[in-house]
Amino acid sequence: MPVPESVRVWEIVGDQGIDALHSNRRTGYQPQAGQVLVKVQATSLNFRDLSTILDPAARALTYPRVPNSDCAGEIVAAGPRVSHVAPGDRVAGCFFQSWKDGGISAAAMASALGGPLDGVLGEYALLAESGVVHVPEHLTFAQAACLPCAGVTAWNCLMRVGDVQAGDTVLLLGTGGVSITALQFAVAQGARVIITSAHDAKLKRAAALGAWQTVNYRSTPQWDAAVLKMTGGKGVDFVLEVGGAGTLPRSLNAVRVGGRIALIGVLTRGEIDPTVIMRKSIRVQGVYVGSRSMFEDMNRFITAHELRPVIDRHFAFDDAREAYHCMRSAEHFGKLVIDV
Amino acid sequence: MPVPESVRVWEIVGDQGIDALHSNRRTGYQPQAGQVLVKVQATSLNFRDLSTILDPAARALTYPRVPNSDCAGEIVAAGPRVSHVAPGDRVAGCFFQSWKDGGISAAAMASALGGPLDGVLGEYALLAESGVVHVPEHLTFAQAACLPCAGVTAWNCLMRVGDVQAGDTVLLLGTGGVSITALQFAVAQGARVIITSAHDAKLKRAAALGAWQTVNYRSTPQWDAAVLKMTGGKGVDFVLEVGGAGTLPRSLNAVRVGGRIALIGVLTRGEIDPTVIMRKSIRVQGVYVGSRSMFEDMNRFITAHELRPVIDRHFAFDDAREAYHCMRSAEHFGKLVIDV
């Protein structure tokens, strides 16, 4: 397949929020040594992509910048010295183009797609050979496009930070992409999941996916007390904390002595008293997505348990702005996907 | 050796602070099944013992209560069904009488000496067979008495939480018992240690013990910036944080992306912004001493490297109050020991 002369992409061109998203054509998609050209079939949205667009200054974004970290598609061309993948392969891009294995580093953080590097909201994406992974065969491209950020984040939190085992009790906050993916992983692993939401309808859907207990945090503002009661006063083994300073004090209260909290989001800012971390010997671990090695481990798990990401809505490529408005309304359950 | 009719102990009898320490005689030291009677030769003081005396209400202490968690001595009698130790053995008591192995639990926390249970500031102590460990042969009783709280805490922090390896860079705050013990362990492990103090004389002694760099936090109030500079801007791999809200923000600044912080003290109270924990993928882990299994691992390390705890001052048993006043003045470098 010939390399296209030019490629349609969406770009962030300024700090006007979602209105700063403009469609454009780019050239220069000939893969160099160690690179592959991916025909993007689907890209999914993450809260992080929205916040990048809403506050590009906070991330020192340079313009124009192609947003979005997550895509799945087919390799259509490969540069010299590419040996592990080949044209025709179904792949997803890795959130970090250069975090292969081991712990996170500043260098890895500088290789995030849709931030320091151009992202994948386009018809094609030029990626490092070591920056793509094969996707599970039973997944559609849209489903595979849900994995690079939300999937790997949920995996890293649950399996690496939480080391969640069968029989453990896990607390998930809300029903966004990370939490719903984590719900699926935890249930397949044999863990008992408590999940919160402001909407009973969403809690019903979570229960249908296998949640053990649900809590409506609007009708039960002291949801930490409810969680403690559900666990006989002991607390949960692990919390996947997506909120930040606004919810962390309650999460610290709801976790057991010696328990663990993965901290991935700061939807709300503020301060917390660290005393309880010490008093209950809690581990609080900041998490920023994960490595390619984790992505591969997760894919084996997804294949073995035949899991499928939960997609709330699909959007057309031309409706990218609408997808972002939908993400902003925070009404979704699971993932939002743009089919390219 | 016959079991003594009565035993001299020091007791906390109220909430008047150090003045509430009174000498008394107790009876009932006949070891029951699974118990051993230890002739205490030395007991060391920890900051936690001082704060128990200064604020017994915070720990819901009942009176009278024998203080101090740390002792070393000789077993002089054993109850029925004791099989792993015998009279004549040189042992130290475990801080937690029932945390053998694995992770901490609420039940383990309820078995701390000198808090929920009577401590060891007496001529004899009645302990569980599984609540004592053999001490390294090359140590005096006074040296061995420095290990149960400060030693095991330093070990748990460095080796378990920090997983400190040769070549890692470690930041220690101050020159109290835990920090100086951690300094010795880290140096033997091949790590580079940066240590802070308000006194240049103490920093000199720390350097003599093998510290790689020292920072006077009085003359360099922005010690976190100094630490970053020493590490080429990268930050340290691990911080043993003994301070709390007052120092934690600087520790979070001084640690590298993906680094770890063991949180053992809250000398100062306050609140912190958790954003940086997430932004730098930091692990913050509360630590409360450690298990008997860690104590045994530590003893093998101490023996192999022929380490000796650093003792600042010795006190006579009758001068127990004076030892506490000395702890309160916070002028010491290393440990304070009462010879019994």
Next chain:
Amino acid sequence: MPVPESVRVWEIVGDQGIDALHSNRRTGYQPQAGQVLVKVQATSLNFRDLSTILDPAARALTYPRVPNSDCAGEIVAAGPRVSHVAPGDRVAGCFFQSWKDGGISAAAMASALGGPLDGVLGEYALLAESGVVHVPEHLTFAQAACLPCAGVTAWNCLMRVGDVQAGDTVLLLGTGGVSITALQFAVAQGARVIITSAHDAKLKRAAALGAWQTVNYRSTPQWDAAVLKMTGGKGVDFVLEVGGAGTLPRSLNAVRVGGRIALIGVLTRGEIDPTVIMRKSIRVQGVYVGSRSMFEDMNRFITAHELRPVIDRHFAFDDAREAYHCMRSAEHFGKLVIDV
């Protein structure tokens, strides 16, 4: 409930094989400090119990000796200082009465029931408090009695030695108690299982339990070549080797570069060439049941996945000899249980 004056047990009284099993009455069942009295409801047989009876000299058995390591029942009395269990609790005995956690030791090995210590083939058993575990609520006593030896062995092999993850390929040899339990665990974990047998009917049952591939080693004597073919020439990640010198060379051939083999049995004796262990960087790990901590981990997994041990046949207490003859015929699929 009163402690019985005397208790019916089966004893090995000599080296005449199964004929040396005699029924007798014993006294002295009053629990001492740290002990519990269990009303045995069921006991299961393991190949190890048979080989103990067939060759007591090889184990330096003293007579008379009560055989069998595995029982489940209800605690009916507790001695002084028993705090973690109480009369009325449903428990199973631990194979090793004193291997709590960590690695195996010579001391732990000396505490095996039905060997160095009297076993549980009786109406009651006197066990250490720390030598029993609570059993999953959804299991009958007969099902729970299948766990102490075969269950914990399968768990230790798969989860500790093999570290088997979703997507891994596992090879199991034969359809005895350990292999069938391992099949259930591996399937629940998301692994692909290849299992061998000499009987197509047993292979069909294994497939019904979730085996991915089956091999009749009678019709396919070179089953290692068949396994290699099934895995595209790569070999399996893990083998649970129950055979010994007779099958180990084929297992070494069937495992992948860097793969692992748990070695639990030596049904056949002989010698092997260790070269391939080095050439393929294989790990061969001898396994002898496991610790109480593993038992508890396994129980959480069994509860979470609602697994039930597969029982081939039940026998009455009076028919204990017949149960041993049945074990000897090796025709079973899963476990043989004696209801007491």
Next chain:
Amino acid sequence: MPVPESVRVWEIVGDQGIDALHSNRRTGYQPQAGQVLVKVQATSLNFRDLSTILDPAARALTYPRVPNSDCAGEIVAAGPRVSHVAPGDRVAGCFFQSWKDGGISAAAMASALGGPLDGVLGEYALLAESGVVHVPEHLTFAQAACLPCAGVTAWNCLMRVGDVQAGDTVLLLGTGGVSITALQFAVAQGARVIITSAHDAKLKRAAALGAWQTVNYRSTPQWDAAVLKMTGGKGVDFVLEVGGAGTLPRSLNAVRVGGRIALIGVLTRGEIDPTVIMRKSIRVQGVYVGSRSMFEDMNRFITAHELRPVIDRHFAFDDAREAYHCMRSAEHFGKLVIDV
């Protein structure tokens, strides 16, 4: 620095043993994308290099083939897209050019220098960017050239397979490159080392390097019994087994219940009875050098403890054959190095 037109190398040209080593000139040393050109300053010999020359058929070697896996030198040129190293850097080559991290694989094994790939016995070597590591600053090139095979093998065995901790007892066989490097690592780690040799003079040198006990296996042919006695009948925690079938039975006898054996060599062929592996719950792990990640971990350890490889003799580049004859005589203590 300009890339040389042609480069002097030694090649294996047939199966005549050491006589098949011939000097030649090669061209084509222009680094491609992702490659670096290393000016070789020193190369060390390993027993594996000798056996490759003595029995090239066993390794299916194609001729001509440049031997030797180990070199150190300076990068003099880099191809496009090289980002982690640069001309002027002091580096050593990795034994496996494509085993970066994680477990070994068949693909990794196919990337060994001086076997499936041309080795480094030449004035220059063309290596993958990801196939070199920076060497510790305090080492000469000759010392650094001792690390890629013998150093990484010793590290993998002791630290990964053996997980050797301070206070553990380690058994080393003989005084070749791997054993002497392992002796240095184990002593720095705080382990007690027992080492064997046929020569008292070599045992004296080993003792000077920190060995705790020595055994002359010529005067004490039953050295396993001697080792058991030294450990109070318990056995050692870990054996680095370099011999094979000839020594493995004694190593299995000398290791403790639950102990570990790393198997790296088969100097002698034969068969062993696997029963003891099961009976004592021993782990036998085949080891083939190690990954680049292990190399980097080892270098941090070497730097932290200021270790220096022990070199027995230096040879000139023109005397390569003599170096091989010296290796064959097996009289050395530590490493043999060719200065280029």
